[in-house]
Every structure is written in structure tokens, then in C-alpha cells.
Amino acid sequence: xxxxxxxxxxxxxxxxxxxxxxxxxxNSGPNCKPGGKGSVCxxxxxxxxxxxxxxxxxxxxxxxxxxxxxYVIADTDRMSEEKxxxxxxAKENGxxxxxxxxxRIPRSREVLQSWSSSLKSTLNALLYSVPLxxxxxxxxxxxxxxxxxxxxCASALLLGVLxxxxxxIVYVESLCRVETMSLSGKILYPVADYFFxxxxxxxxxxxxxIFLGRLV
Amino acid sequence: MKTVFVTVGxxxxxxxxxxxxxxxxxxxxxxxxxxxxxxxxGRGSVLPGPESGLDLTLEAFRFKDSISEDIARADLVISxxxxxxxxxxxxxxxxxxxxxxxxxxxxxxxxxxRQLHKESHLLYCTCSSLTDTLRTMDLSxxxxxxxxxxxxxxxFLDIALGVQ
Numbered sequence: 323x324x325x326x327x328x329x330x331x332x333x334x335x336x337x338x339x340x341x342x343x344x345x346x347x348x349n350s351g352p353n354c355k356p357g358g359k360g361s362v363c364x365x366x367x368x369x370x371x372x373x374x375x376x377x378x379x380x381x382x383x384x385x386x387x388x389x390x391x392x393y394v395i396a397d398t399d400r401m402s403e404e405k406x407x408x409x410x411x412a413k414e415n416g417x418x419x420x421x422x423x424x425x426r427i428p429r430s431r432e433v434l435q436s437w438s439s440s441l442k443s444t445l446n447a448l449l450y451s452v453p454l455x456x457x458x459x460x461x462x463x464x465x466x467x468x469x470x471x472x473x474x475c476a477s478a479l480l481l482g483v484l485x486x487x488x489x490x491i492v493y494v495e496s497l498c499r500v501e502t503m504s505l506s507g508k509i510l511y512p513v514a515d516y517f518f519x520x521x522x523x524x525x526x527x528x529x530x531x532i533f534l535g536r537l538v
Numbered sequence: 539m540k541t542v543f544v545t546v547g548x549x550x551x552x553x554x555x556x557x558x559x560x561x562x563x564x565x566x567x568x569x570x571x572x573x574x575x576x577x578x579x580g581r582g583s584v585l586p587g588p589e590s591g592l593d594l595t596l597e598a599f600r601f602k603d604s605i606s607e608d609i610a611r612a613d614l615v616i617s618x619x620x621x622x623x624x625x626x627x628x629x630x631x632x633x634x635x636x637x638x639x640x641x642x643x644x645x646x647x648x649x650x651x652r653q654l655h656k657e658s659h660l661l662y663c664t665c666s667s668l669t670d671t672l673r674t675m676d677l678s679x680x681x682x683x684x685x686x687x688x689x690x691x692x693x694f695l696d697i698a699l700g701v702q
Contacts, residue, residue: 355700383688498621500653534690
């Protein structure tokens, strides 16, 4: 009985410490300035179809200081890798020595997939995301809403909670979202360091978000 | 040759394809001086051949790697409500008529088309009102679509992350 109680107490303490660390990490975003060391390593979550097009438009606007660039796509996505490679090779012509990699992880949620099976496949995707993010150790995760970004952002937070590295989460809600936030957006809104929306109607509903007009 | 380009994106939208090639719709297009109709039909079950005996030149295909050339050659783009197609047509500064698929309920893709219609960047109708819209529409009311603020994003991020 006392062993049981002891175990429960341990578990409770661990959860409390974890949550406290998480709170500390989430609130330390503004002090984190990875640009000071000259370059910013970015993990870019490209989704399927429209998400990839949008995120590549954002990448286009960034200066060459954002390198190396690691793209992550869902393993069932055929179109995105081609788009990324075309984008990067066009970029290479401008600046020499630009560096990028493409990685694949299992998709965490197909369109119209049910809640319970989404949870299962997200946990499965998490198993692949954690080692990937721990290995790449990016300064920033940039994402715009495909389901795949949730396990990757969770892995990035875990790095911070464990005190290994503070990874900033930059989330840009898709231009398609005018009135309602996507599921990924709702999940990541409380933990993202910089959360952009592209319509003022969404900014009014989510006051912590950043609205600079249409970005893509 | 004055051209209309109809696109349904990666989905299927047979109702739109069937409506646009009805004699009434074709007549409305002819009355506006259109002589060529190009259809991108996607996964739809209707793929009209050139034989269809219409009063204007008809071309149809399912998919292409890029439809930007078709958009560039068009004088009017008629599109499903998909965000990608809408943004591509507006980005190319083409008059755009979006036809909403009523059979897709709660499709969040339509959110964007509705908002862009509110801001007068495009015209908006359903299949049942398409022919009437083609007859009565006034393209001069459309407001040009402003370019995106991509540099705002880059500048903000540079400052936030301390990039020199």
C-alpha cells in the first residue's frame, strides 16, 4: 500500500516538475535569440498540397541566414518533395553553398480521419519525430498547420523541457483560415512562440496572435 | 481568341463541367465574345471530347503539372472554391468566377473564396446560377488583389530572432 502511495507521489511530482518546466520554457521565448550566432537552423514542416505551397512562399522571403534548412514531410505525400527540391535548386542559383535536407515521418492525420484513430497515428508519428528533432537540434520549427506539425512541435518542446535546447516554434496559420482556426492551430496556439494569422477576424478571436496582413 | 479556362483542381466537379457546356451557358459565353473553352476536369467522370459539337472551340484535359500557362492565356477563369486555384488565378490578375459546390458541406476551403468575394476580388455563384451569372456579370466591379506582405514576415522574424 505504502509502495503504491510512494509510486503515485513520485509520478505526481514528475508530472508537476514537467508542467512547471513546460511553463518556464513556453514563457522564455522572447529571450531566445538564435540569430546572434550568425545563422538560424530551421526545421520546416511541409504538409500536403496547399500547405507546402504556402510554406515555400514564406521560405522564399527569408534571408540566407536561415540555414541549414531541414524539411519534414509526411511519408504518404508524393508532391511536396518535388516542390521543395525545385524551390531549393532555384534558390541555390542565387547563393552558393545553401544547405537543405528532406525527411519523412508517418502522417499523423489524414483528412477526415476520426478522433481516436488520429490520436493513435499521432502517437506513432511522435515516435519518429522525437529522434529526428533530437538529432537535428533546430533553432526554430516553422509550420503552418498540416497535422504532422503537432508531434514535431511536441518534440521541440520536449528538448526545451529537458533543458537540452530551447527550440522556438513559429506557427503561421494558413491563408485559408479566415474565421475558424485549424485543429493544429488550436493545439499549438498556447505553446507557439510566434503565432501568425493572416486575417484580422482570427486575430480578434485569438489576441495573442500576430497579424501583419496577408503573408503568402 | 477570347478564352475561358475552367478548373476544378485535384478534385472532381462534374456538375460544373456539365453546366458550362450546356447550350444556354455556351450561348451566354458567346454573347460575351468568348470563342474558346478550356476545361480542366480533374478526377471527374466527365471528360468531354472535341466532338461535342459546341458553338465554340472546346479543349479538355484532366491534369497538368502546372496550369499557370492556361491561366495566363485565359480572359476569364471559372474555378471551384479551392484556395490554390483561386490564389493562382488572382495572382495572375485574371477575372475570376468561383462556382461553389453545394454538395461539399462545411468545407473550410470555401472560407477563403467567401472572404475574397466579400472583398470583391472575385465573383461567386453556384452551378444552378452559373448561366445567369455568365449572362449578367459585371467584371469591372472586381477589385485587384493586392500582393502579399512576405517581407513583413521576414522582417518580423529577423528582429524577433536577432538575425543581423
